[in-house]
Amino acid sequence: MLRFILSRFITGAFAFMAILWLGLWIIRQIPGSHAELAAWEAEAEQSTPAGQEAPLPGFYWSIGSIFSKSRGPFLQWNGTGNSFHLWACRYAKMDFGNSLVDGLPVKEKFRRALPWSMALQLPAIALLLLLSVWLALEAVMRSGSWSMAIADRLLTGLYAVPGFWLATVLLLLFANAECLQILPTGMHGAPSPNPYRLWWVAPQYYLLPLLCLVLPSLAYLQRLVRNGLLEHLQKPHWKRALSTGLPIRTALLMEALPAALPPLVTWMAGVLPALVSGSVIIEQIFSIPGLGRLLYQSIAVRDWPMVQFLFFLGSALTVLGFMCSDLLLRWLDPRLKQTA
C-alpha cells in the first residue's frame, strides 16, 4: 500500500510539473502578456528597471525555432536564470505576488473570494450527491412505474439544458419586474458580507445559483449511480442478499450501493478543482464574488499574477483530487490491488 501511495505521489508530482509548465507557457503565448509579466518580474526582483533587459527565457532550456530566419543553436541550456525557475522559487517561499490591477496581494484577494465559493459549492455538491443517490434508488425500486418514467424524461431534458440558460430563464421568471419579483438578481444588496452567515440571514440569495449548479449535473450523476446499481442486481451476491430476507430498500443500501460507488468516487475527484473553475459562469451571472468570478475578471483585465495563481491552484487541486480518488478506489474495491 505504501509503495502504491509513493508511486502514485511521484507520478502525480511529474504530471503537476508538466501541467504547470504548460499553463505558464500558454499564459506567455497570450499576446502582450510576456512584456507585462517581464516588467512585473523585473520589479519583483528589483534587479534592473523594467524594459532595460531582454526578457528572461521561459524555461530551463529553449528550443530554437525552425521557422525563424536567424537559426541559433537548436537546444540551449538557460541555467537557473529563467522565469519558470524564479516563479517556482517565489511560490516555494509562499510569495504569490501582487495583483497587477489594484496592487493587493494575490493571497489577500484569494482569501476574500474563497468563502463565497465554498458557501456556494459545498451545499451544491452535498445536495447533488444526496439527490442523485436517492433518485437512483427510487428509479431502481420503482422501475416501470409512470412516476419514474416522468422523472426519467425530466432528468434527460435537464441534461440538455446549459446552466447559463437555466440561470437566465430563472432570473427572467423570478427576479424580473415584469414577471415575478420575489428573488434577488445577485449578491448586490446582500444583508450580510459574510457568505456563511448569509445562509442563515437570507438563504433566498443562494436559491437560484444553487438550482443552476445542481439541476444540469443531476441527470448525469443519477445515471451513473443507477447503471451501477442495475449492473449489480444481476450478480449472485445480490441474490444472496435478497435470500437473507432483508427488506429491499435495506438490501439496496447495504449491498448494491457500496458496489455501485466507484464511478461516483471517480467523479468526486473533480469536486476539488470545481471550487476554482466549476462555477465561473454561474458566479458571473449572479455576481457572486467567488473564485470563479475572480478568475473570469482577472483574465478579462489581464491580471496575470492572479491568473497564474488560480491556474496553479486549479491544477494542484485536480492532481490531488485524482490521487485521493485513486486511493479511495483501492480501499473500496480490493480487486484493484490484485490487478495492479
Added chain:
Amino acid sequence: MAGSEAKTNRVNAYSQLRKQRIWLFVSLHLLLGWTVLASWVTGSKPVVCKYQGEWHVPVLDDQPRKGSRLALDLIERAGSDYKLLSYDLVLWPLFSRDPHLLKPEAAWLHPLEKDLAGNVYCLGTYELGRDLLAACIFGLQRSAWLGLLAMGIAGVLGGIIGSFAAFQSQRHGRISWVSAAAVSLLLLLILVEALHFAEPGNFSWTGLSGLVAVVISLAWLSVKTWKCRPKIHFSLDRISLAYVEIMKSIPGLLLLLLLVQIVPNAGAIEIALMLALLYSPVAIKYSRSFAMRRIPEPHIDALLALGASPARIYFRHVLPRVWPELFPVLVFGFAQVVLLEASLSFLGLGLSLDTVSLGTIMHAARSNPSAWWVVVFPAILLFWLVYSLNALGDWLSRDFSQDHSGGGSAFP
C-alpha cells in the same frame, strides 16, 4: 469481411432508428437539413443567379468569382448589396432577412411587432436591429457545424491514435525507436520544406533533388527498421497515456479560457480546434479501451498465424470494430461541445460578437434583461439540438452497459 459486416450494422442501425424512435429520426433529419440548407432558406444573397450570361451560386462563396462581371458590378454599382442589381434569372432564398444587416432604428422589437417601414418581425429583433428569426436560423447552423468540426477532428485523430496505441502495445505491431524517429523526422522535414518552398523565390532544383534523396533514404530506414525488435521500442501507448493523464489533470474550462485569449478575435475554426484539443483525451481514452478489448480475440491470433501483416490486421480488423463503439462517445461529446461553445460565447469570450451563433445571441440579451424573446427562442433551438444528440447517444449505446458520456458535463 469485417468491413462489410460493419456496413450491414450501420444500415441496420439506420432502419432500426426509424422503427424504434421515429421522433428522433425525424428530428435528426430536420437538424441535418437545417444545418446544410440554412443559408439557402434565408439571407440577402441569391441562391443561384444568372448575371449577364454567367451563372453564379453566391451562397457558397463569401465573394463572387474574381474578375467576373458580377464581382465588378457588385462593388462599383451596388455597394455590395445584391438586391440593387438586375439579373437575367435569379432564385432568392425563402426569406430575405439577414442577421448581418443592421437596422439600429428597429432594435429590440417584440415578436410580431412592426418597424417604421411596416415590416413584421416574427420573432422580433435584438441588438442593433438584427432579425431574431434569421439569427436563430444561422446560429443553429453555426453551432452545429462548429460542434461537428470539433468532434470530427477529435474523434478521427483520437480514435486512430488511441486504437493504434492499444494495438501496438499488445505485441502485434512493435515499432522500433529508430523507425518512429525516422517517420517523425520525415514528416517534420516535409512540413518545414513545404513551408520553405511555398515562399516565392525559394525554389531550386538542387534543393528539391537533395530533399527527395533525404526523403527516400529516411523512408527506406523507417521501413527497414519498422519490424526489427530492438530492446527498447517506441511505445505510443505510454506517450498517449501520459498525454491523457496530463490533459485530464487540467481543469478544462480554465484551459479553454486561457486558450481563447491566445487568439484575439477567434473565428469558428479556431474555437473548434481548441474544443477538439480539449476533447481529444476523451476520444483517445475510449478508443484505446475499446481496442484493448478487441485485440485479444482469437481471430486476431488466427490472422497473425495466417501471416497477415500488422497493417492489414489493424486497418481491416481492429479499426472497423472500434468505430461503432466509439460513435456514441463522440455523439455525447458533440452535445457537450455545443453546450461549451454556447457557454463561452454567452460569457463574451468565445466567438466574436458580430458572428451570429446561439451563444452570442443570448449574450446580447444580457444588456437588456427584459427582452425575454432573445433568450427563449435561441435556447429552445439549443435545447432541441443537444437533446436530440443526447437521445441519439443513449439509443446508440443501449447495447453496452458502460457509461459513455465521456466524463459528463463540466462540474457541476
